[in-house]
Amino acid sequence: MLMTRSTAGLGKRQADTRCIIATMPPIPLQARERLRRRTGYAEGLESLRGRVADRSAPLPTETALDNISLAAPGAVALRRLANLLARYAPHDGVFPLRLPGVYALRRARMTSQPVHATLGPSLCIVAQGAKVVMLGREVLEYDPARMLVFAVDLPVTGQVTRASQRDPFLGFKLDLDPARVAELAARVFPNGAPKPPDNRGLYVGHATDAIIDAVTRLLDLMARAEDADLLGPLVVDEILIRLLRTPIGTRVAQIGAPKSGVQRVAEAVSFIRAHFAQPVTVEEMAASVHMSASSFHQRFKAVTSMSPLQYQKTLRLHEARRLMLFQRMDASDACSRVGYLSPSQFSREYGRFFGSAPTKDVARLREEGFGPSEGDRRLN
Numbered sequence: 363m364l365m366t367r368s369t370a371g372l373g374k375r376q377a378d379t380r381c382i383i384a385t386m387p388p389i390p391l392q393a394r395e396r397l398r399r400r401t402g403y404a405e406g407l408e409s410l411r412g413r414v415a416d417r418s419a420p421l422p423t424e425t426a427l428d429n430i431s432l433a434a435p436g437a438v439a440l441r442r443l444a445n446l447l448a449r450y451a452p453h454d455g456v457f458p459l460r461l462p463g464v465y466a467l468r469r470a471r472m473t474s475q476p477v478h479a480t481l482g483p484s485l486c487i488v489a490q491g492a493k494v495v496m497l498g499r500e501v502l503e504y505d506p507a508r509m510l511v512f513a514v515d516l517p518v519t520g521q522v523t524r525a526s527q528r529d530p531f532l533g534f535k536l537d538l539d540p541a542r543v544a545e546l547a548a549r550v551f552p553n554g555a556p557k558p559p560d561n562r563g564l565y566v567g568h569a570t571d572a573i574i575d576a577v578t579r580l581l582d583l584m585a586r587a588e589d590a591d592l593l594g595p596l597v598v599d600e601i602l603i604r605l606l607r608t609p610i611g612t613r614v615a616q617i618g619a620p621k622s623g624v625q626r627v628a629e630a631v632s633f634i635r636a637h638f639a640q641p642v643t644v645e646e647m648a649a650s651v652h653m654s655a656s657s658f659h660q661r662f663k664a665v666t667s668m669s670p671l672q673y674q675k676t677l678r679l680h681e682a683r684r685l686m687l688f689q690r691m692d693a694s695d696a697c698s699r700v701g702y703l704s705p706s707q708f709s710r711e712y713g714r715f716f717g718s719a720p721t722k723d724v725a726r727l728r729e730e731g732f733g734p735s736e737g738d739r740r741l742n
Contacts, residue, residue, distance in 0.1 A: 436506070436574060439574045439578065440489055443487075443578045447490075447533070447581065448468070450584065453468065460587060461590050463536060463537030465535040467533035468530050468531065468532055470525060478518075478519050479517070480676070480677070481518065482512065482537065484535055485509060486512075487535075487574070488534075489532045489534065489574075492522070493505070493520055493522050493531065495520040495564070498668060499667070502564065502566050508566045510566050511566070513564065513565075513616065514628040514666065517673070536577075538614075539618075543615070544618030550603060550606040550611065551615060560613075564667075568608065568609070573604050576597055577601060579597055580594060583597065602614075624665055627661060629650070629651050630650060638674055639700050641701065644659060644670050679700075685699060685700075693709070708720075
């Protein structure tokens with residue numbers, strides 16, 4: 363999706379280039395079958411369809427909102443949130459609002475192909491529609507009943523599974539500042555946060571009415587510049603505090619906790635991102651966070667669902683694609699820029715990852731409307 367800032371009363375339009383995405387080819391049938399057996403992917407997609415009216419059911423847009431049964435849990439709160447998101451996201455895309463790190467998202471159709479992206483620490487909430495996100499072998503669903511949290515920068519694939527022109531997917535995204543999370547976690551857990559059951563970097567939790575209400579009030583403030591600047595940060599703090607007090611709060615607290623498993627992996631990820639074009643070894647990555655190579659490898663994979671070297675390769679391929687697509691660099695130059703010494707190896711790994719050779723892949727993306735004039739694309 364296009365990351366730009368709208369000029370229609372919401373601030374200057376500008377591109378955000380940190381997290382690059384592009385559409386990926388469909389998951390091969392054989393791989394999809396393995397994924398279905400291991401994770402229940404097919405069953406998960408099916409469960410998103412035909413669900414009875416509740417917090418997880420899609421809400422229509424403003425033109426049909428009066429038909430919603432107000433007896434459904436959270437119906438009024440979700441209706442207000444959907445109305446505001448539809449106002450700030452008038453067409454498909456990702457729209458940064460007045461307060462940095464706050465976004466409104468819209469998608470008017472289901473995605474026929476998975477979309478690949480790297481997203482940083484963030485909270486994602488859906489007011490209408492549904493989406494699945496895949497990290498390694500994990501498949502996570504989120505919709506109006508469930509919110510999604512990214513604890514560190516993670517490369518994921520995802521698909522919008524419920525959306526239409528009449529009832530588009532409408533979402534909210536809040537970037538999480540680890541330092542601020544740590545400050546608020548110290549207040550929520552004055553005796554220290556309990557140890558979470560695991561150090562996963564991506565998880566879902568129940569979207570409470572209190573959080574939905576706080577997000578709605580935050581979006582309402584975005585219409586007035588002074589309110590957004592003065593009161594917006596206070597409401598963001600409220601959202602974080604309420605998030606920390608949910609059942610997934612102990613996991614969220616790890617995002618900014620010094621020396622926590624998640625925080626140490628986040629520091630390693632920053633090191634990898636800063637040196638992704640260089641021949642960095644696992645030992646050097648581990649040394650950057652003062653860990654042994656074996657312990658680091660185990661901890662890193664537990665959080666990101668991939669090995670450090672797999673993560674590094676993913677970043678390289680993402681950057682090469684961005685250079686070719688948005689800076690019109692040819693494949694050989696992009697190959698060397700991201701640290702590949704062998705053009706043939708680069709072409710093979712690129713094809714396995716994105717589904718086709720670099721030149722063919724970029725040509726297809728440009729035909730589909732991706733290009734320098736549109737800025738960078740993200741998954742949200």
